[in-house]
Amino acid sequence: MRASRLDGVLVLAGFLLVWQGLYMLVGGDVVPSPSSAIVRAAALLRSANFWKDAASTGQAFVLACAIGIAGGACIGFVLGSSRFATEVADPILGTIYSIPKITLYPIILLVFGLTLSAKVAFGVIHGIFPVIIATMAALRNVSPVHRRTARALRLSWGATIATVLAPAALPEVFTGIRIGVAVTLLGTLLAELFASSSGVGFALIRAMEIHNVVDIFALVLLIFLFAAAINGLLHILERKLRRHA
């Protein structure tokens, strides 16, 4: 659609203008110029070291997604299929979700040490809850009419789940997955910020410690682009799902 692409370009231009303005206002010690950050980002994309870091983060991210998203959907489905279980679990989950995950960081570090497992664990504790909560909500929002229809058609329990509940709940579950993936990435990066010796988050810490603002901004830009790309992809998938819903 022409109009929205033009809008996207306008927003991007506006953003760059604000950035440039900020740079001129506070000076290159605090905020680097957009051009220097972009050039540095491009350079990073050509550097082998960056890709080593990216691979390290990526590995943890993918593992955390697999465990967190899949696990979350399963748990959410199991809990959501039973009204009693949903009622019992809802407040507990809500409370756990509201616990600032940072309180668990020291514990995870003590348990796993500075390893890949710690990163994956961070990612999982961030991502699993939105997925569980969204899955349970999705199942709850499946209109009772659907369940009654399934009973009227005398579908077995398994067939009901596979052919009625799952498709009906899928779009909403997917929204939860989209959020889950975003925060899993965040969790993985945070793990690298606080306690790691590899990965993009660690590269950020290195840049922070020597106050290399250009690197900080370049890395954040790349992270943001990556996150936006994944989010955009999931958005497209979600819209396809909703069209069929």
Place this chain on the structure above:
Amino acid sequence: MREAGGHIEARGLTKVFRGAPGGKGIHALGPLDLDVRSGEFFSIVGPSGCGKSTLLDTLAGLSSPTGGTVACNGVPLAGRVPDGIGVVFQQDASFAWLDVWDNVAFGLRRRGLAASEISRRVEYALSFMGLAAFAKSYPAQLSGGMRQRVCIARTLVLEPSIMLLDEPFAALDQQTRLLMGDELLRIWRDTGATIVLITHALDEATMLSDRIGLMSARPGRFIDIVSTHWPRERDSRIVSDRRFGDITARLWTNLRAESLRAIGSGAAQE
């Protein structure tokens, strides 16, 4: 006290909705002429998608016509809702966060009336609509019919000279509808306001109105206006009058053809 009911005139009224950029517009309404006389009960019926709600929006000043004019009490509408018009919508418009009393008082508070006057009007409207016992209840605790009564009460306290109702009872069951119809007649007689009712139910229109305007399929125009000549003191039991069937039959004969056209052309619900 209250002035006589207001009157509305529409001349050459047309409404075209802009479609997707580059596409054709949707010619929803008109051109049509309408004269609603002071103090009368006028119903508008028509097939689905014929533009009834669009017509009401234009008469109320909620939307501007693409062509033609609408005048309320001789004053042309200028893109806003004029004073003295009350509107009751099909969907529930009660404010969930206020109790019934505050809901009804809402429109009055903006007008700078004295608190005692507000109280007086609200108490009167509540007892008039049979809501006095529910003044402290919240809309979510009430049935659909009660909530519509709250919306009607909210309109009544403003003492409108014209009341426009867009299928207000569509979401209610048949029996509640008949009783609400009686309520509406009572309101009409007691307030002397002009009432314009949009409905898809022919029996409702025939039972309640002085005149009924029958709209064609989209683009909506009036193809017939039927006068019932009912006495002012009437209620739902008018159904037993021997002319009731004749009037409904005349409406349906014309409406049936239009409805078939509307369905055939794939006109979507408004």
Place this chain on the structure above:
Amino acid sequence: MSFQPTKTAVVRVLIVAGAFAALEILCRASIINRMTMIPPTEMVAALWQILESGRYNADIAFTVVNTAAAVVLSVVGGFAVGAILHALPRLRRALEPLLSAYYAVPVFVFYPLLIVAFGVGRAALIAMGALVGIVAMIVNTLGGLDRVSPVLTKTAAVLSIDRLRSLVLIRLPAAGPHLVTGVKLSVAYSVIGIVAGEFILSTAGIGKRIAFGYQDFDNRTMYGMLLLLLVLVMIVNGALAGWEKRLHHRFGVP
């Protein structure tokens, strides 16, 4: 509210109590190493001691005030931005992908920049907390305003209420349940932003005490303060969740 234990409540209590009991046993039996975790009962004892002695009161107050300030900024700022975006659909559509991707970016990395801008002190922390919390409020404001039935805006027009008053008197209350959800999330995120900042800066606050406890291998202090943070968050979140639920009930949302 009468205190009648329902079946679900009983099961819930059993689950939570069971989890605690399991943790306690695992710790006491040294299956979980003392260096990793101390038994829950000792965590509670440590917390009690901290509160009784009052030696970290200044830090606790520091964090609480920071969070309150950040929440106010997030909620007010978030609602304003959300309302403006809602009124400008083109701008909203263009910015929406940015909002979705926002929470994937660790905004913490801007700490050094905030410090240079605001100095080493609470302003940087509050700014960070607000930055983390504001988007949750924006997203929920948009969602809430979206769900305001169009018939309510028409009613405002019929009652001759201007746009600004319509926003404040009708659309804001109508979006109530979603806005309270936004506040709840803003609080949660702001706390994270501020405590994480206190971890890193380690000048004052609950985060500082946790960080020091971790670094000094002082598990009692660390877990005591962690528990305190947990309890405080649970109390505030519980209150907000209760408000959220009452609003949903008032609005008749099942």
